[in-house]
Amino acid sequence: MQQDVPLTWYLLLSAALFCLGIVGFLLKRNIITVFMSIELMLNAVNLSFVTFAHQWHAVKGQIFVFFVMMVAAAEAAVGLAIIIAVFRVRNTLSVDRIDLMKL
Amino acid sequence: MHLIIFIVFAACCLAGAINLLLQTHPINSALSLIVVMTSLAVLYLLLGAEFLAIAQIIVYAGAIMVLFVFVVMLLNAGREERTLGSRAARIVGLPAVVVLLALFATIILHVNGLGASSASQPITDTAELSAVLFRDLLLPFEVTSVLILIAILGAVALARLGHGDRTVSK
Numbered sequence: 179m180q181q182d183v184p185l186t187w188y189l190l191l192s193a194a195l196f197c198l199g200i201v202g203f204l205l206k207r208n209i210i211t212v213f214m215s216i217e218l219m220l221n222a223v224n225l226s227f228v229t230f231a232h233q234w235h236a237v238k239g240q241i242f243v244f245f246v247m248m249v250a251a252a253e254a255a256v257g258l259a260i261i262i263a264v265f266r267v268r269n270t271l272s273v274d275r276i277d278l279m280k281l
Numbered sequence: 282m283h284l285i286i287f288i289v290f291a292a293c294c295l296a297g298a299i300n301l302l303l304q305t306h307p308i309n310s311a312l313s314l315i316v317v318m319t320s321l322a323v324l325y326l327l328l329g330a331e332f333l334a335i336a337q338i339i340v341y342a343g344a345i346m347v348l349f350v351f352v353v354m355l356l357n358a359g360r361e362e363r364t365l366g367s368r369a370a371r372i373v374g375l376p377a378v379v380v381l382l383a384l385f386a387t388i389i390l391h392v393n394g395l396g397a398s399s400a401s402q403p404i405t406d407t408a409e410l411s412a413v414l415f416r417d418l419l420l421p422f423e424v425t426s427v428l429i430l431i432a433i434l435g436a437v438a439l440a441r442l443g444h445g446d447r448t449v450s451k
Contacts (some may be wrong), residue, residue, distance in 0.1 A: 193429030
């Protein structure tokens, strides 16, 4: 029993995950969860990278995903440090109360 | 078999992502994000990227999510209150997301020439990948290690108590 999965499905899944990440970014009120939504969007983009690497048998596409992972790790470390610094000053995690730079 | 595995783990992915949005406690959101990342690792394996599947589990589900869970515990994050965001986010943002998703779906469904992933196709083994990574792309790889080092230093510098913070906390 050998069935093939069309690559279109992977790309559609990637688009759906990306849009769910945007919805989370817009709706969530906790700064840590907002940050998690950004990670979800990065993962969705990674999935489409791997899909296209599979389509064209390109190893460099997979290496691009590797670099994205490394940058995401660096970003998570710095971002969470910023969140800790913000929490220490403002004593809240709600993005509604961290709105000093909002128009 | 291939199709069944894809459907099961794609459903896990979407369910985890939706659960991330529905949960009010950050720790539950973090756990559902781990589900999403682990399912994505299986999908990478289906696409023949064995190294990335393992790296996804180690780097994302391991390192990054442990960092998230640790910060949630450290800051003692409680339930978030639901205010449904600003008006602009609701009025402009959500329809824009729907339009974006429709746009993506239309483009993807109109692309011709996309193949299919099947179990018979060869997987990219780690030797092949590392040959490219350490021969052709050695400089970007080394630059990434410098980036990680700078990120560690930046994280330590940001998270430790500075002079300004001490006056605020008193």
